[in-house]
């Protein structure tokens with residue numbers, strides 16, 4: 001059982017929540033961060049190794065997403081891949097939709113999973129550009145490499161590593177993209193500062209991710225719902241202030257899809273460890289979870 005998933009120091013919880021700050025700096029929390037990442041890794045290794053890997057968690061019912069088309073991918077983006085066009089997505093949006101990624105750009109994808117966004121980015125940047133993915137799960141990296149090979153693209157590379165400590169040179173990428181990954185990090189401020197470090201001055205970030213409000217402690221402590229992109233979320237306000245604190249500017253939310261209470265209830269209820277009266281609690285505690293698209297900019301020198 002995870003003991004400390006909360007992003008606030010307990011004694012300062014309410015005060016800091018109001019200020020939009022969060023903490024993951026104590027020794028105890030660092031130990032737990034490692035443990036949390038191991039659990040997330042195990043879940044995604046299992047998920048991609050399944051015969052029909054449509055779910056992102058250990059339970060068949062608690063899924064981040066099902067089909068690419070359901071989370072905003074257009075037909076033309078999915079068609080004409082020499083690779084299997086049913087590349088599994090564990091995302092919660094389509095970060096590259098309507099983005100201004102241009103030919104020749106360098107794109108870095110945080111946690112690319114099986115690689116759908118890597119291939120979409122490769123199409124946008126063309127042979128003169130470069131696409132890099134960084135993922136910590138060996139099984140996901142293997143699957144992404146298979147998909148890249150079948151697609152026959154030469155300028156896409158997947159590196160093994162953590163998004164909290166990117167194996168990427170400073171000021172080297174034009175774009176950081178990510179799809180439903182940062183919510184899974186127990187050390188979000190490290191991720192935000194790594195994004196700011198690797199972006200070239202004038203570079204941009206555009207991510208699809210999950211955020212939430214009023215997430216109670218018992219929900220934060222739920223392992224399978226953590227990997228299902230629910231329990232590890234921070235609020236939109238905290239997310240935006242974390243990016244600003246890392247030095248990024250023009251931070252904004254361009255899309256927001258709030259889960260309907262019925263969807264959220266069925267999600268939470270599907271975890272066997274939870275046997276509470278979910279419907280009533282979700283309503284009473286005003287628990288909210290949303291998929292958002294967030295963009296930011298690293299100021300030019």
Ligand SMILES: C[S@@+](CC[C@H](N)C(=O)[O-])C[C@H]1O[C@@H](n2cnc3c(N)ncnc32)[C@H](O)[C@@H]1O
Nearest residue numbers: 089090091111112113135136137140162163179
């Ligand atoms: C929800 S899946 C999203 C995959 C992909 N972006 C997509 O849209 O299908 C999360 C992915 O992020 C990776 N991941 C999670 N936390 C990570 C971390 N701290 N460092 C590196 N990779 C991480 C997992 O291994 C997994 O491949």
